[in-house]
Amino acid sequence: MNPRYIAAAKKAEQIRMKLSLNSFQPLNIFDVSQSLGVSVRFININMEGMYISQTTGKSPTILISNQRPLPRRVFTCGHELGHHMFGHGSRIDALTEHTPGGSHYNDEEFLADTFAGVLLMPVGGIQGEFNRRKWKMETATQLDYYVISSLFGVGFQTLISHCKVNRLISELKATELLKTSPAKLLKSIDGLTVPAASFKIIDGLSMLSTIDIEVSNYIFLPKDSNVEGEHLLAIEESTQGTVYKAIKAGIVRVSSAKLDFGSFIRIQNISYVGLAENRHLEDDID
Numbered sequence: 001m002n003p004r005y006i007a008a009a010k011k012a013e014q015i016r017m018k019l020s021l022n023s024f025q026p027l028n029i030f031d032v033s034q035s036l037g038v039s040v041r042f043i044n045i046n047m048e049g050m051y052i053s054q055t056t057g058k059s060p061t062i063l064i065s066n067q068r069p070l071p072r073r074v075f076t077c078g079h080e081l082g083h084h085m086f087g088h089g090s091r092i093d094a095l096t097e098h099t100p101g102g103s104h105y106n107d108e109e110f111l112a113d114t115f116a117g118v119l120l121m122p123v124g125g126i127q128g129e130f131n132r133r134k135w136k137m138e139t140a141t142q143l144d145y146y147v148i149s150s151l152f153g154v155g156f157q158t159l160i161s162h163c164k165v166n167r168l169i170s171e172l173k174a175t176e177l178l179k180t181s182p183a184k185l186l187k188s189i190d191g192l193t194v195p196a197a198s199f200k201i202i203d204g205l206s207m208l209s210t211i212d213i214e215v216s217n218y219i220f221l222p223k224d225s226n227v228e229g230e231h232l233l234a235i236e237e238s239t240q241g242t243v244y245k246a247i248k249a250g251i252v253r254v255s256s257a258k259l260d261f262g263s264f265i266r267i268q269n270i271s272y273v274g275l276a277e278n279r280h281l282e283d284d285i286d
Helices: 003-018 029-035 070-085 107-120 123-132 142-152 156-165 171-177 182-188
Strands: 039-043 049-052 061-065 091-093 199-201 210-214 218-221 232-238 241-246 250-256 261-268
Touching (some): 003 070, 003 107, 029 039, 029 107, 049 070, 061 070, 070 107, 070 156, 107 156, 123 142, 142 182, 142 199, 156 171
Parallel strands (some): 039 061, 199 218
Antiparallel strands (some): 049 091, 218 241, 250 261
């Protein structure tokens, strides 16, 4: 096995152990970074992200563009955290730098990408979530994979690429899955009339302490869910559950007695600029 992959996997497992997270559960990368003493800030600049190493009197900082979809920001944060954990020093990751084979893609970029993938999407965790739903990875549908990507907070394509690289699925299966897009998947859900938009499908079969979305995003929740507050607006019923739209920033609790499911949904404003730890506050204090 590639020694850089082994190094990335060991570092990711060390972080989970340090933060008392098991080797399989989904995690929130913004919270993890903060727990490790690394500030995360969203900025309005057209790039992927930037890591600034520790300077006199200032803690290390990750800067992430707010112009990217939320799942992409999640992976970018994991990537920049990888640079921090391996002591790579300050750097800017432009639009092309996450492309293997690109002019900027070197050993350190590979290590940061691999670290992000292993930390965000542990192989055992992915397999466990498919098994929990009695889905076989080689026969699961595109929508099934979207449910799992929602659970881990990563992009649909990112999850599939990760599964292919780690030989959880064949290259043929990955190619088949990637013939669609999130927008097409949204249109394919029976009983749904909402316009194309960012969305998550939470089926309630896995325990998540927190779920992050943005104002204007849609979220599918189990049909018997109890949603507190006025931050989520029920739109309609579908085969994937009740569809809610996030209409304002804040934190709401959702639960399902039938599924023994409960979670806090943290909603941030569109194009939020500021510290990640304040992203869900209704009044911008940063």
